[in-house]
Amino acid sequence: MSNALLDVQDLRVAYGKIEAVKGISFTVAAGEVTTLIGTNGAGKTTTLRTLSGLLRPTAGSITFDGQSLATVPAHRIVALGLAHSPEGRHIFPRMTIEENLLLGAFLRKDQAGITEDVERAYTLFPILGERRKQAAGTLSGGEQQMLAMGRALMSRPKLLMLDEPSMGLSPIMMQKIMATIVELKASGTTILLVEQNAQAALSLSDRGYVMQTGRIVLTGTGAELLRDESVRKSYLGED
Numbered sequence: 001m002s003n004a005l006l007d008v009q010d011l012r013v014a015y016g017k018i019e020a021v022k023g024i025s026f027t028v029a030a031g032e033v034t035t036l037i038g039t040n041g042a043g044k045t046t047t048l049r050t051l052s053g054l055l056r057p058t059a060g061s062i063t064f065d066g067q068s069l070a071t072v073p074a075h076r077i078v079a080l081g082l083a084h085s086p087e088g089r090h091i092f093p094r095m096t097i098e099e100n101l102l103l104g105a106f107l108r109k110d111q112a113g114i115t116e117d118v119e120r121a122y123t124l125f126p127i128l129g130e131r132r133k134q135a136a137g138t139l140s141g142g143e144q145q146m147l148a149m150g151r152a153l154m155s156r157p158k159l160l161m162l163d164e165p166s167m168g169l170s171p172i173m174m175q176k177i178m179a180t181i182v183e184l185k186a187s188g189t190t191i192l193l194v195e196q197n198a199q200a201a202l203s204l205s206d207r208g209y210v211m212q213t214g215r216i217v218l219t220g221t222g223a224e225l226l227r228d229e230s231v232r233k234s235y236l237g238e239d
């Protein structure tokens, strides 16, 4: 695919003898939202952790923006433009909200640009700006999710990977997070999303992939997958 920002081919990842990802291939087109859905243990988080260099594949290729990521260390992957907002958020509760945001810019030296991007995060998520000097641990779960997304954006990524951003959130907070994803796409950020909430995720996705026990079993546009009978039964709770 000519406009693929990310191209994954025959990727395999194992934890010791347990193979969690069993030869998956998928692409993420520039400017689009692509979603991986699947039940618990399907291998979605393992896939994102491998893309960001935290795990090493046992086989296959990962090409990001025309460059192979196979042997690139994690901090270099961030520098190449791939940012990861992890499952569980992993914010630093005793540091302030602003300090947490600045951690996302750890590789940058352009102070003026960093200040501009902190302000951009506060525009995107006003609650973070209002509480910028408070300990991040005082934020609600949804607000911590906003902080994790804001921090990932501080590296000005070409590709933003979001692992379960709606996990544990109220419906209103989930809507806010999903609306932010749409806003980020409109401003030109390419997004790879992992979500348990298939309805919400596929509704805003250009393309989706369904993972099952380490394999991709189905792909289509978000709209096609939302119409698919097996998806409706397995992931949208329909009989």
Ligand SMILES: Nc1ncnc2c1ncn2[C@@H]1O[C@H](COP(=O)(O)OP(=O)(O)OP(=O)(O)O)[C@@H](O)[C@H]1O
Residues within 6 Å of the ligand: 015, 018, 020, 038, 039, 040, 041, 042, 043, 044, 045, 046, 047, 087
């Ligand atoms: N550190 C680990 N050591 C051993 N096995 C692991 C480890 N992390 C994950 N696994 C296993 O790898 C498989 C894939 O897990 P993974 O977390 O990638 O799935 P997932 O699709 O993200 O699921 P969930 O939605 O529950 O997070 C599962 O069988 C899981 O038990």
